[in-house]
Amino acid sequence: MRAFAKCVARAPYHAVPHSSLPSPHPLLQTFAGLCRHGAFSEAIAAMASLEVLGLVADSISYSDLIKLCVRHGAVEQGRLLHRHLSSGGRAPELFLSNSLMGMFVRFGLADEARKVFDAMPVRNVVSWTTMISALTNLGQAEEALRLLISMQREGIAPNRYTFSSVLKACLTSASLRSMHGCIVKHGLESDVFVRSSLIDVCSKFLDMDYGYRIFNEMATRDLVVWNSIIGGFAQGGDGYMAITLFTQMKKAGFFANQSTLTSALRACTGMVLLEMGRQLHVHVLKYNPDLILNNALLDMYCKCGDLEEADELFDRMPERDVISWSTMISGLAQNGRSTDALKLFESMKVLGPKPNHITLLGVLFACSHAGLLEDGRHYFSSMRQLFDIEPGSEHYGCMVDLLGRAGKLEDAMKFIADMSFEPDIVIWRTLLGACRVHKDSNLAAFAAKQVLRLEPEDEGAYILLSNIYADSHQWTEAEQVRRSMRDCRVKKEPGRSWLELGKQIHVFIAGDMSHPQADGIKKELSKLLTRTTAMGYVPDTDFVLHDVGKEQKEESLRYHSEKLAIALGVMNSTGAKPIRIMKNLRICGDCHTFAKLVAKSESMTIIIRDPVRFHHFKDGSSSSPSA
Template structure:
């Protein structure tokens, strides 16, 4: 238009400015503002109003405020936009200052004005301000509409103000808003945040006609409180009702399963989702990938990676972080690093994911080098970064280096040590056999040690068979976590290693009285794109006869090579022969042999275990890796073990 010698007037310019606001094109918008000043159109009230809206939308609130103050005719629309802009930015002081100036401007706020403030405060995390603004709205005689109610309910939920939420619910019913889809979803979300599962279901039932948005809110709410079985049941019921489930529905239930230990179900749902013709997005993939990593389902993880490449979302920072984490959890630390190196944009989460991967694999030197690269790249580490670094030093026995990084946390990085950092250093010292030094550090902590700290000490006492300090740690843990069976089992193991079977029986009696049971050893292995779960001592496996036969033949070969089973890891008071039989039933051994029987010779095996690998299994798998000429990756609760040619990456230090 300008090239053709035609100049915009006061009717055209607001449309151009609105386009700039829609594109968040700050520089172009400022040029248009300059054009309006040069041409004299800037004094027009429509142009001025559109410029205020432009600057507010582009988060240039100082300029917006200046323009508003200089407007020829200030109006309620521009004033509302400016006040809401401050609220949306979380600038509570200026938001309230602008809003309270209304009495001097000659006009009154309307419902849109109040709604803008409530929604703005909610979006910026100023939840209490949003609720107070909602209350003031009613106090001044304004009736809430669907926008204000659906904006204030999330804030009420985040604050946990159940009584206020119930009052709003009553208002919704009284004024006939109970059929509004957005309000119903917001009510379910609010009750979910307040931990009211029954009320969530009731709201959905009262709606009469089931709507997908409300169902998504219900599934998310149930997942938030770990009610994964109920969330799955609701989802299956909706499928049975032929409801048009969308990508949010599928992503919510996949995330629910992935976050609460139902990893295989998450993978199955992802396949169903694609079969149903629903395309996963950049939120779905990061929700699925942890499930792949949790059970070392590498092929499923690679398939998700390929899907993200095809959809062009692999460059997304959240997808990239999840891919790094998945490959590290599946034993492919080099692929994790490749994903990191290829990311077009990185944030702190990406750096921490890679650092955590090195720690899990016991690659302390690589972790230290990566930490230094992180600093050279201008990325400031946080407390999570330091936790991973200290953990890496602990896994590799780099006691002095770990202690040095801990001591310099505050001076070098401005991070005050938190309880998790103390837990890492206690583990660092304890694993190195410096148990008294570890205990001394606990006593000098500036705050009360938690279960993680005492658990680190108890685990080290188990490794070094220190009964006296183990009893100290166990007593604290029994107070802090009376219903955690793992603590009782660890102390029981220490007693059993010393032949103190009367004390073992006492602990078992305590566990029985509390209704606690030892978590059964469980291992997962992916074979031919299917994840198989093997339980310790499970005789119901279809191939159990072949597995036991193969184990017996391997045992003969091992004994020829001078190996004898380490029955110290059998803590029952039984005969030696029975102890050897019990060792054969450990889930990681079963998983490795299952993999040997069902994969081609020489192919690598990847096993995940829910408990710490025992010393006998560690020695057996080292032998198998050499005898069968296999690379075997085993991830336990402590770290990754990479077995190759009879050696382990941990150097027998774990």
């Protein structure tokens, strides 16, 4: 064409009649029109005819056809197009090669995308980024990082999209920090998009101190960055920091979106901050809440122990998925409403989606805590038969708990022995707890040894095993257990309890009297102990080492974190609202009894959530028969 153009330029105008100008082949015009108007099948057929005639269409038409292949999910036609563009030893233009790579990546054909990439004589930042992103998404982190190095060696500077992709390939906190240095080197440290990705990866490694440092270094922030930092802290379990940042975001003039509210609700759920959760509910109502937000709200109300609001929300939801049903079933079970949970499950089988493994976990939990042994056995055996769900360790753990609570310790041991996989520490701890309740010292000793085999620093198992031996007058064995405990330098995670009063969270650690109102709390606790003792309360010292004196045992129990939280709650109670307390460890039997009697003596409702379930105390009764 260039030669023809030069010829035209040299010749007199009349020497080249209009009729003698070369016109495009009719098939090329047809092909272009078919691609442009989305006639996919006809365009593929026309491409085959071009192949036969040795014709090559324009790049725009081929680009349109690649998009059509992606839109139709046409893998084989995409391969035909690739072969056509590469026939005769030709190399497709750069932007077409990039489009072909993108097409194969969308089809999940990373190997074929790599063949296109390797055959390219010239590559730009889009080429490298597409391939790096594909490798990262496939979990080929080392190869993705190797390509990043090769890219820079070839003189191609990574851009914001390259780094946001390759950051996901960082497998350790150290590699993340090294990548941060690379980002600074390329002058992208102030890019909001890149910093947001950095913070997201920090949350994956639970390295939110580093993520917060990155956040604080930013001169400007947008909603994406705020969402990343709030979501990171919420996901990492630091709900207090997530809520603090949410408040700062609002003061900075940013309006929350679905992502922000979902993270903030998750933070409230983890910290049992019901009042803050209710304030977030008001924000949610402004957005015409969708399924994701409604599910987050439902989870928050269930895990904050407000089943009335959860019931109403569930009934109002215009759309429910398996998460909605499972959340409500588990919420009812964890709050002591096992019968309602099982009724809802029966409704789900008729009206709702197909149950999943989480649904059945809630069902088995309900059976376990209601003592419904035969129902539990039925639901467990039906998992494979009716729902095609393979039971996991959590489901087996529920069955061991169900058998243990029913006093069927030999059946529980046989059930564990018949499991197709190695029992985990949760299953052995569950059996150990049942042995303690039913005073089976021989089986308890065996279970405790299994716990210590899997986790040599489990203080609870050491103490219980020592006490079992002491009860049996096996003093040598008891001393050996205590010596092992000292030799391993076992440290117990301190018990923590917290409650929300107004807009402030009050945290208590067992035995720590550093709270600003410590004197008032001590006085209130003394009053409560006096009243409950008159009602029959006797400190339960079974879980305190036997070689500690009686007075020391009782003193140790007196200042358990939940007792301190109860005392502060009673001091500030109006009687209208329940006292809601969160614990990081399971509530002990002594505090369970104490809370039940305080609720009766003070005519109030106390709700304590531990890592396993909610305990609702009212009128001297409890939603849970024991700790």
